[in-house]
Amino acid sequence: MEQFELKPIVPLHVFGYDVSFTNQSLLMVIVVAAICLFLPIAMSRRRLVPSRAQSMAEVSYEFVANMINSAAGEDGLAFFPFIFTIFMFVLFSNFLGLVPWSFTVTSQIAVTFALAAVVITTVVVTGFTKHGIGFLRLFVPKAPLLLLFLLVPIEIISFLTRPISLSVRLFANMLAGHTMLQVFAGFVVALGGAGGILSALSIAPMFLIVAIMALELLVAFLQAYVFAILTCIYLNEALHLHDHH
Amino acid sequence: MELAAAKMIGAGLACIALVGAGIGIGNVFGSYLSGALRNPGAAATQTTNLLLGFALCEATGLFGLVIALIILFT
Numbered sequence: 001m002e003q004f005e006l007k008p009i010v011p012l013h014v015f016g017y018d019v020s021f022t023n024q025s026l027l028m029v030i031v032v033a034a035i036c037l038f039l040p041i042a043m044s045r046r047r048l049v050p051s052r053a054q055s056m057a058e059v060s061y062e063f064v065a066n067m068i069n070s071a072a073g074e075d076g077l078a079f080f081p082f083i084f085t086i087f088m089f090v091l092f093s094n095f096l097g098l099v100p101w102s103f104t105v106t107s108q109i110a111v112t113f114a115l116a117a118v119v120i121t122t123v124v125v126t127g128f129t130k131h132g133i134g135f136l137r138l139f140v141p142k143a144p145l146l147l148l149f150l151l152v153p154i155e156i157i158s159f160l161t162r163p164i165s166l167s168v169r170l171f172a173n174m175l176a177g178h179t180m181l182q183v184f185a186g187f188v189v190a191l192g193g194a195g196g197i198l199s200a201l202s203i204a205p206m207f208l209i210v211a212i213m214a215l216e217l218l219v220a221f222l223q224a225y226v227f228a229i230l231t232c233i234y235l236n237e238a239l240h241l242h243d244h245h
Numbered sequence: 246m247e248l249a250a251a252k253m254i255g256a257g258l259a260c261i262a263l264v265g266a267g268i269g270i271g272n273v274f275g276s277y278l279s280g281a282l283r284n285p286g287a288a289a290t291q292t293t294n295l296l297l298g299f300a301l302c303e304a305t306g307l308f309g310l311v312i313a314l315i316i317l318f319t
Contacts, residue, residue, distance in 0.1 A: 070293070165304060172307035175314075226300035229293065 003178060004107055024111075027103045031092045060088070064228065071232035072239060079235055082122065086115060087228040094174065094220035098213070106223075107174040109167060116167035119231050127238035138241055166230060173223050177216045184209045255316045262309020269302035 008020035042057035050058060064084045068076045090106060097104025105111050127135035139155040140148065184205050191202035277295045281288035 067293075168308060168311055169300065169304040172311055173303070176307060176310055222296060222300065225296065229297060 001179065001182060003103070003182065004175070006108075023103045024105060024108060027093070027096065027105050028111075031089060031096055031105060034096070035088045035092055067225075067229055068232050071229055072236040075239055076232060076235055079122075079126075083228055083231055083235075086119070086231060087224055090115070090170065090227050091221065091224035094224055095217075097174065097178070098216060098220060104174050104178060106170055107178060109171045112171040113163070113167040115170075115227075116163040119166065119234065120163045123234045123238045126235065130239060131241065135238070135241070138237060141242065162234065166227065170223050170227055173219055177212075177219055181209060181212055181216065184212060252316055256313040259309050259313035259316060262312070263306045266302060266306025266309075269305065270299060273298040273302055 006022045006024055008022050009026060010021035012018075012020045039057055042053040045051070045054075047054065061084070064087055065077070065080060068080060068083055072079070093105040093111075096102055097106065124135075127138065131137075139152050139159065141151055141155065143151055187205040188202050188209070191198050191205065193199075194202075273295065277288075277291065280291070
């Protein structure tokens, strides 16, 4: 579909690899610039009673801090900058992707898988630096010995599929949502061009698009939230293994 | 020609994954509502688990979509 196509803006080839500056790169630059501008500008005139922009910045900060505190405990807060960056990047690219004629960065599996790979690498590195080789106890739950023959492979498989499920969830949600919007927009165009009573009926899918757009706004936030909280949960396992914090 | 037709049928069959996702999402929200009506005081504390369960459920349905796309475009 046209809206998911990469279009090179500045063609660039290095050592036979295509590293062109595409519309996706442009949107990623815009997303990062928007986040980097939003936080300092919102916090530039600090007041005890916050203005609207200031409270937006404060709410996003406290939201992520509470999420880490409840899901990964006190020592998870060391990872606040990492999780805040991931949350804001996914949130802004989901929302900016909903703007007509823009491009959804997170609808590309390459982007979401890179994010998921960074998350899982962090989890593994954290686990091994904190517990050493004892991190492998993560795969051995408390259970009778006979059951362990069954449970250990399951735990290993579930750990190995995490980067896939983490990336595919975000990518497929964005892809499905935008495809659905396009299909309903196609209904409007087809009905509107049919003439007579059918043209008047084209208002019905039009209202549906508005409703789906509201749903997509919810999904855009929800997926950023789910991505961040799953990161917290995985980090919690790396920090505390099976014990509760 | 037959290969193209078989691909279309396969992609359609992959959408059966949505049955499970529908049942799962309905179960998540239904169970949350029945629990929340019995004990409204605890309802607010469980919204994180609710959204998490919803997202995990929805993802399984979307894996079907991914398989359909793989069948269609490879």
